[in-house]
Amino acid sequence: MQGRTLWTFILAFATIIRGTSACSGSLPEALIWSDEFNDDSTGRPNGNIWSYDIGNGPPGNDDPKCSAHPKCAHLADDCCPTPIGVFLDCCESSVGGWGNGELQNYTEESVEVMNGTMQITVDFDETTGEFTSGRVKTQDKLSFKYGTIEARIQIPNVSDGLWPAFWTLGENFSLAGWPASGEIDIMEIGQGDAIDEGVVNRRVVSGAHWEHQNGYAAYARNLTVDYDLNDDFHYYKLEWTPQSLTTYVDCQQIWKMDINSTVCTDCEEFHQHHFFLLNVAVGGGFTTSGSSSSSSGCRVSSSGGSHGGCGRTPEEITAPLPATMLVDWVRIYNNGFTEVMQPPTEEPTQSPTTSQIISANPIF
Numbered sequence: 001m002q003g004r005t006l007w008t009f010i011l012a013f014a015t016i017i018r019g020t021s022a023c024s025g026s027l028p029e030a031l032i033w034s035d036e037f038n039d040d041s042t043g044r045p046n047g048n049i050w051s052y053d054i055g056n057g058p059p060g061n062d063d064p065k066c067s068a069h070p071k072c073a074h075l076a077d078d079c080c081p082t083p084i085g086v087f088l089d090c091c092e093s094s095v096g097g098w099g100n101g102e103l104q105n106y107t108e109e110s111v112e113v114m115n116g117t118m119q120i121t122v123d124f125d126e127t128t129g130e131f132t133s134g135r136v137k138t139q140d141k142l143s144f145k146y147g148t149i150e151a152r153i154q155i156p157n158v159s160d161g162l163w164p165a166f167w168t169l170g171e172n173f174s175l176a177g178w179p180a181s182g183e184i185d186i187m188e189i190g191q192g193d194a195i196d197e198g199v200v201n202r203r204v205v206s207g208a209h210w211e212h213q214n215g216y217a218a219y220a221r222n223l224t225v226d227y228d229l230n231d232d233f234h235y236y237k238l239e240w241t242p243q244s245l246t247t248y249v250d251c252q253q254i255w256k257m258d259i260n261s262t263v264c265t266d267c268e269e270f271h272q273h274h275f276f277l278l279n280v281a282v283g284g285g286f287t288t289s290g291s292s293s294s295s296s297g298c299r300v301s302s303s304g305g306s307h308g309g310c311g312r313t314p315e316e317i318t319a320p321l322p323a324t325m326l327v328d329w330v331r332i333y334n335n336g337f338t339e340v341m342q343p344p345t346e347e348p349t350q351s352p353t354t355s356q357i358i359s360a361n362p363i364f
Contacts, residue, residue, distance in 0.1 A: 032147075033332040037327065037328070040115070049141050050138060052135065053106050104130075104133040104280075111134035120278065120279065121134065122319075122322060135279030136279070137169075142340070143274060144274060144275075145273045145274070146335065147339075149238040153326065154233045154325070158189055158200055160318045161318060162281070162317075164280045165189075167183065167184060167188070169275060170272055183209040201228045221255040234249060236249055245259055245270060273339070284312075
């Protein structure tokens, strides 16, 4: 956390926005950080908070840059440089695809801010013959540990082959790699089993991925609601405490995981800072399987459906395009344990879209 500032928030002296999350009970929660996407002067997300993932993911093992890793000894040295392997997938897949057999090429131009929303648009470029989309993240710009995390999102029609997601990775991702950084999937939609069952726009998947005793572990569940989630904005929430992770859609519980150290004995990934990611993928193992996110990639073919879990061909993407995911806001409320970290910026944003309060463990 070198160069970062952690301010301790004391309720009696801080100027905060007092608010209530969409699913809170009778006790109000303090809204301590938000991006409301109200500043559309540049047409882009606030650069003090958000950055982009670009391209089609790490190279495949047919790429000359793909080299050795302890688990990929037949390769050379710069493809999988981390202990567990940020780029472990490149050893086991002949394409990039972000390790999940995805088809899209991420571009900055696919992400816009307008009309009070952040908009991530998927399209097909007839000239290049590729799908384009967007993926934004707060890595190295905003991180948090514990809290009530909430976003108001309208997904596009995902039927079939689109995969919108609202999720987190551990702030140590660049150093520790995946899955040692930990991953929390708050919302994923587009699951292969849901396609087969005719409920793909109604099913939300949540889960977690982490390193367990030098191996990989995952736990996920899903909820199928009785209405289409692409019909309007809906609320997606993570309640994160030192004891548990719980996710909701419109106040309905999707999934819960006990992360207490007496139960989850190798879960330190969920007791450290994480950063946000929002994206819409095209294809990928998730869209052909019953698994959650990273556990459904081509490297885990046993989890797949009719496609073996390795994603869809371009011809099998039948969702209407262009398709846009609208994000009205992303918020962090204090739940009594919350820490938020944000590095100082050299120049203030002309019209900040975020609360300037950085907080940790309020004293009541």
